[in-house]
Amino acid sequence: MDTDAIRAATKDTLLGFGRMNGSGLAGLLEVADGQRTARLEIERHTTGIIETFDDDARHAVVAGTHDVRALLGEFDADRARQS
Secondary structure, rough: HHHHHHHHHHHHHHHHHHOOOOOHHHHHHHHOOOOHHHHHHHHHHHHHHHOOOOHHHHHHHHOOOOHHHHHHHHHHHHHHHHO
């Protein structure tokens, strides 16, 4: 998605949220560091994905024998070949 599309989608999300929860949107305006908050949300989402790994896979990631970024790169390459 290009920058304009991301901006439009984000604005639509905020407008929808504001219609449903105006006071919540006002609270969001008080957040001084939206970038940090977004990073925390990405980390929370990533944690949720890693929680789905079995114990052996999580231990392999901790030990460094499995590199999640490398595995994601393989996934992207596999997906590109299938397209």
